[in-house]
Amino acid sequence: MSKRVVVTGMGVVAPNGIGLPAFLQAIQNGMSGIKFIPQYKELNFSCHIAGLPDFSWEELANYISEVTLHGLKGTNIGYGLVAAMDAWADSGMGYETEKPRWETGCVFGNSTADTEAMKNVITRVDGKEARKLGSRVVEQAMNSGVTSYITGRLGLGNKVITNSAACATGTQAILMGYEYIKHGYADRMLVGSTEHVDPYVYGAFDSMRVLSRKFNDEPEKASRPMSLTAGGFIPGSGAGALVLEDLDFALQRGARIYAEVLGGSTNSGGQRSGGTMTAANSEGVIRCIQSALADAHVRPKQIDLISGHLTATNADKQEIQNWSDALGRKGKDFPTTNSLKSMIGHCLSAAGSIETVASILQIMHNFAHPNINLDDPNPDILEITGFDNLPVNMTRKEINIVAKANFGFGDVNSCLILSKFKA
Amino acid sequence: MTRQEILDELKKVIAPYTTNKELLAGITEDTDLIKDLKINSANLVDIIIDAEAKYEIEIDYDSADKMINVGTCLDVIGAKINERG
Numbered sequence: 001m002s003k004r005v006v007v008t009g010m011g012v013v014a015p016n017g018i019g020l021p022a023f024l025q026a027i028q029n030g031m032s033g034i035k036f037i038p039q040y041k042e043l044n045f046s047c048h049i050a051g052l053p054d055f056s057w058e059e060l061a062n063y064i065s066e067v068t069l070h071g072l073k074g075t076n077i078g079y080g081l082v083a084a085m086d087a088w089a090d091s092g093m094g095y096e097t098e099k100p101r102w103e104t105g106c107v108f109g110n111s112t113a114d115t116e117a118m119k120n121v122i123t124r125v126d127g128k129e130a131r132k133l134g135s136r137v138v139e140q141a142m143n144s145g146v147t148s149y150i151t152g153r154l155g156l157g158n159k160v161i162t163n164s165a166a167c168a169t170g171t172q173a174i175l176m177g178y179e180y181i182k183h184g185y186a187d188r189m190l191v192g193s194t195e196h197v198d199p200y201v202y203g204a205f206d207s208m209r210v211l212s213r214k215f216n217d218e219p220e221k222a223s224r225p226m227s228l229t230a231g232g233f234i235p236g237s238g239a240g241a242l243v244l245e246d247l248d249f250a251l252q253r254g255a256r257i258y259a260e261v262l263g264g265s266t267n268s269g270g271q272r273s274g275g276t277m278t279a280a281n282s283e284g285v286i287r288c289i290q291s292a293l294a295d296a297h298v299r300p301k302q303i304d305l306i307s308g309h310l311t312a313t314n315a316d317k318q319e320i321q322n323w324s325d326a327l328g329r330k331g332k333d334f335p336t337t338n339s340l341k342s343m344i345g346h347c348l349s350a351a352g353s354i355e356t357v358a359s360i361l362q363i364m365h366n367f368a369h370p371n372i373n374l375d376d377p378n379p380d381i382l383e384i385t386g387f388d389n390l391p392v393n394m395t396r397k398e399i400n401i402v403a404k405a406n407f408g409f410g411d412v413n414s415c416l417i418l419s420k421f422k423a
Numbered sequence: 424m425t426r427q428e429i430l431d432e433l434k435k436v437i438a439p440y441t442t443n444k445e446l447l448a449g450i451t452e453d454t455d456l457i458k459d460l461k462i463n464s465a466n467l468v469d470i471i472i473d474a475e476a477k478y479e480i481e482i483d484y485d486s487a488d489k490m491i492n493v494g495t496c497l498d499v500i501g502a503k504i505n506e507r508g
Contacts, residue, residue: 134472
């Protein structure tokens with residue numbers, strides 16, 4: 001028998017706020033986390049701005065032992081640890097345990113190890129000093145580094161998986177955790193994703209000419225999803241994490257319940273029929289959204305809010321068209337839609353988890369966060385969405401069900417259906 | 424460098440790798456790095472690398488294998504300092 005899966009804790013390290021209270025205030029007030037990065041100008045990048053969390057590395061001493069912190073260089077791991085452990089504490093549980101927590105697993109995603117930290121490794125090896133690298137490189141270079149640090153700190157003993165699906169990683173991690181609980185394999189899953197866009201990853205995106213170039217002097221105005229002046233995305237860094245639990249298990253321990261994961265889907269457009277390494281096959285996207293709805297037993301007209309992928313590239317219009325086709329809703333009838341990327345940029349692997357935290361906050365507090373910088377909405381998009389469904393100010397409204405989707409390189413899609421919890 | 428001076432420096436080298444600062448302050452020649460100071464065995468490599476930098480010596484693999492307790496650490500480091508001259 002399939003189980004109901006609820007969210008009982010959340011943690012977030014976002015460019016516009018670290019921790020739930022700061023992040024909630026930021027997304028309600030349309031606060032941007034996009035900043036000028038002098039180094040990027042010096043490096044001759046076309047884009048000089050990024051979404052960067054105001055993260056204090058020393059703060060990690062409150063999360064892990066000083067022995068573990070000594071020698072920790074992976075920024076992605078630092079972000080992931082804080083988000084994951086904050087989510088854990090937020091769900092009312094202590095960190096310490098003598099024995100493994102067999103009932104709890106972890107699916108945590110990321111893109112790649114911190115390349116900037118790995119530069120030191122490359123320099124040492126090339127300098128014939130490999131023996132000076134020490135014991136802490138492999139654990140941070142391995143793609144499962146962040147997952148290993150989190151599960152080691154908390155003693156998680158169920159399924160431990162590191163997933164990677166480009167920009168769909170975060171939503172996919174949450175979906176995998178949900179499915180595992182739903183089918184009864186684990187009572188609790190700590191899920192999420194992390195991303196640190198170091199200069200090397202950033203430079204590679206810059207070279208693809210997919211980043212914004214025209215708003216370097218006005219960083220906070222640069223991320224402009226769905227607008228006529230949307231000229232590329234702004235890379236962002238951070239992490240998001242959620243504690244998912246089997247409903248009965250959560251009730252038994254008296255956990256506070258934030259929301260329910262009703263269902264979801266992840267698929268690929270196969271890089272066919274218009275889908276490529278970098279572009280989505282619309283048919284794949286539509287199937288993904290519709291499968292998520294079917295899995296959740298939700299009808300398209302029940303969707304109160306779309307938390308889009310909407311990165312501020314020319315793919316925005318096709319994404320909106322795909323949502324419209326998948327839901328069979330258009331114009332006035334189109335759901336309220338927003339893009340968190342207008343405030344924090346595109347956090348790549350971390351996008352899905354940070355945006356899911358934002359989605360659940362909107363469910364809990366009944367509001368739709370603004371699409372900031374939408375001064376000049378693309379008329380082709382407005383034709384599909386109608387004029388009133390892309391809020392530019394925070395809008396108070398009852399949010400019962402959110403569709404949260406992300407689409408990534410490799411033509412991969414992930415969609416979650418999130419709901420207010422109703423016993 | 425006297426044995427005591429090497430020991431004083433060794434405490435600083437070991438410090439980042441143990442959470443037990445009280446025990447570290449009171450270590451003797453018999454203190455075992457793994458059993459007593461609860462140092463992760465993988466971190467012994469890091470202590471050796473840090474010691475090499477601290478004392479400006481090179482510790483070969485065979486010598487490193489002998490560095491199990493504080494006394495043997497002092498033996499190896501002292502010998503390498505003497506070799507260096």
